[in-house]
Amino acid sequence: MNIAVAGTGYVGLVTGVCLAEHGHGVTCVDVDQQKVEIMRKGISPIFEPGLDELMLKNMERLTFTTDYKAAYREADVIFIGVGTPEKRDGSANLTYVYEVAGQIAASIERDCVVVVKSTVPIGTNDKIEAYMKARLAHPVQVWIASNPEFLAQGTAVQDTLHASRIVIGVEEDKPGVILQEVYKDFDAPKLLTNRRSAEMIKYASNDFLALKISYVNEIANLCETVGADIEDVTKGMGFDGRIGNQFLRAGIGYGGSCFPKDTKALSWLASFNDNEIKTIKAAIEVNENQKYRLIKKARKYYEDFKGLTVAVLGLTFKPGTDDLREAPSLVNIPVFLEDGAIVKAWDPVGVGNFKKKCDGDISYCESIEETLQDADICFIFTEWPQVKELDPHIFAACMKHPIILDGRNCYELERMEQAGVIYESIGRRAVQPAKEN
Structure with missing residues (x-):
């Protein structure tokens, strides 16, 4: 299948390389010509274990370019994997997502599925669909799907090749069938749902893990006061299958590209819709204090x-x-x-x-x-x-x-x-x- 991927950061590049590993022809698009030249040599611009080796292995199926028009023109499926950084108010900045969506609408000359892999607020895919359909330059059919990523930096390649689950959010049957074909050789549970549920699964999953980390850090701080040992405490907790032993390591707080941004984005979205997720607000506060x-x-x-x-x-x-x-x-x-x-x-x-x-x-x-x-x-x-x-x-x-x-x-x-x-x-x-x- 002819696949294009917009963005070559952690999400876009890892997605593109892993799709190539499963036999797809993949064109990765980036705005940075210098970065593209590096990738054409089989060198990853980001430090991610195993990624360089997988790129070199699949170079015959990988193309890197800044020419988005050529990349999108004949694609069957286009993945959007650009960043959604945090705004000052905690909401997600969707500028790059909409910029790519507009480029795709102006470029595609055949029916295709546009897959939003970037983490976006619930309801964003509906807005992107309307945005793109209003800007189509050719009489083609475009379907929008949500396909959130669940990779972690440092293990991103393995997290993609051996995913815990593949979530596909669609509103029509056709894009669902196409994406199931894209992922047919991936050995992972696959959930087909609607777009808003797929968007929420991503936020709910990340924020739950952030909650566990903040909770165990508060317990750890109390352990120091009362004379308990957090490692024994978490070991005892982890034996309970309902709790599990992952994300129970005490420390000085979570960081990275996902947990801080996604907790703030979900908290902002809830507040914007006259709701309040008190547990998430508390997790954010605990994490900020824990860093010091x-x-x-x-x-x-x-x-x-x-x-x-x-x-x-x-x-x-x-x-x-x-x-x-x-x-x-x-x-x-x-x-x-x-x-x-x-x-x-x-x-x-x-x-x-x-x-x-x-x-x-x-x-x-x-x-x-x-x-x-x-x-x-x-x-x-x-x-x-x-x-x-x-x-x-x-x-x-x-x-x-x-x-x-x-x-x-x-x-x-x-x-x-x-x-x-x-x-x-x-x-x-x-x-x-x-x-x-």
């Missing part, structure tokens, strides 16, 4: 960071990606700098993107040991494998004052005790060096 949890812990050891050497391990919002959207590092490091700290940071893939988002005199280090050298305090914001596998004795050997504040619970408490360091994490007891007699 380590700074509050640091105040026990230093009144401020003036003149201190602060080591930062991890800049991205989670391991396996170079994405920094809503990452805790983005709100914590400016506090260090404003206080007058000397900041040294390490991240295996996120430094380039961090430099674009955060100004300031920061020393970016090549190794964890270099980052820790002579540091007065260390903050762990991302649980990269290199951090989790680090021998805790290295903290004591390298740091001037081995105070480690771990926002991702990377280490066993017993190992940190043996290392003779001060160690505080989330939802667990603090570790202090044993006093000599």
Whole structure:
């Protein structure tokens, strides 16, 4: 089947490459010529494990172009996978979606299905249908379908090739049949529903996971007060099949391209329609406060960071990606700098993107040991494998004052005790060096 994909970000590019892996001819469209040239060489412009290899494997079925007219003209199915960033008021910015929809309407010369894969507010597909039909340049039939993505950065390829489910939202039989043919070789449960239900499934799923994270973080904070251990608590909770053990890891809050944006968008949509989802509003508030949890812990050891050497391990919002959207590092490091700290940071893939988002005199280090050298305090914001596998004795050997504040619970408490360091994490007891007699 002749397929076009608008947008080559996490959603668009991964979708296009995985469709090619299943035998479809796919043309990926982007406005950035330099980015297109890179992709034509089989190189992914985003850091996503496994994506480069899959691109190279399927180059004979993949075309990359900025010529949207040629890409859309004879396509059987066109996927829209462009961004829907958050506006200041929390609502979704649909500018890019409508821009692509207008380009498609002006370009298609045969009947086709336009599939909105971007995350959009409930009812958006209905509006896009009216928008496109009013702008068709040729006498063709166009069907609009909702097909939300459920991929996670760092595992996006596997999440697409081995999806937990494929949701197809349509209002007529024909587009449903066509999309079931597109996905016939994908081994995943398939749900055929109407468009508004498909749109809601995406938001309801993401926001429920965000709720679990915020809930467990609040429980973790209480565990510190009452002397419970959050890891034992969540392990006990996870045995209950009704709860499950996923998204119960305590930390310093969720980030990335989905949860922050989607919780705010659904909360805004509810408010706009004279409703209120109190649980979602609470999850947003909890998550914002949680990002500063380590700074509050640091105040026990230093009144401020003036003149201190602060080591930062991890800049991205989670391991396996170079994405920094809503990452805790983005709100914590400016506090260090404003206080007058000397900041040294390490991240295996996120430094380039961090430099674009955060100004300031920061020393970016090549190794964890270099980052820790002579540091007065260390903050762990991302649980990269290199951090989790680090021998805790290295903290004591390298740091001037081995105070480690771990926002991702990377280490066993017993190992940190043996290392003779001060160690505080989330939802667990603090570790202090044993006093000599």
